[in-house]
């Protein structure tokens with residue numbers, strides 16, 4: 001179990017080096033509020049794990065110790081509020097491949113990319129109408 005976990009972590013790190021190296025360079029450039037392209041940030045920084053369509057169907061998913069959140073699932077809409085998502089993107093989730101981006105993205109960029117995810121992937125889609133859950 002422990003070995004497996006370490007292996008996944010190593011695989012994740014290796015994968016990240018390959019996938020994220022050009023990404024971080026690009027994302028490091030400070031941007032002013034007006035010129036933030038949240039979609040571009042998502043594609044460059046998040047999509048390798050969360051998938052281009054936000055459904056966690058990504059290149060990296062098989063190599064990650066934990067499956068990335070599928071933003072398009074009805075459950076995500078119920079569970080994830082904006083403030084929580086911003087905090088996760090800023091600080092990460094301990095012991096998961098979801099690391100904080102506070103050192104790479106400005107607060108405005110973090111908020112912009114969260115709003116992008118919410119608008120693009122988490123608003124009700126025709127094929128994922130929220131199931132009646134009785135709550």
Ligand code: HEC
Pocket residue numbers: 016042045046047048049050060064066067068069080085086088089093096097098099101113114117
């Ligand atoms: C290295 C892969 C990876 C990258 C890159 C990544 N994530 Fe994640 N993310 C994950 C994983 C894995 C989880 C699930 C963590 C868990 O289940 O506790 C997650 C979870 C999340 C969550 C939800 C936390 C929850 O409680 O379910 C949010 C919001 C999120 N990521 C946003 C982002 C954003 C925005 C970016 C880009 C700035 C990003 N992630 C980049 C792997 C990644």
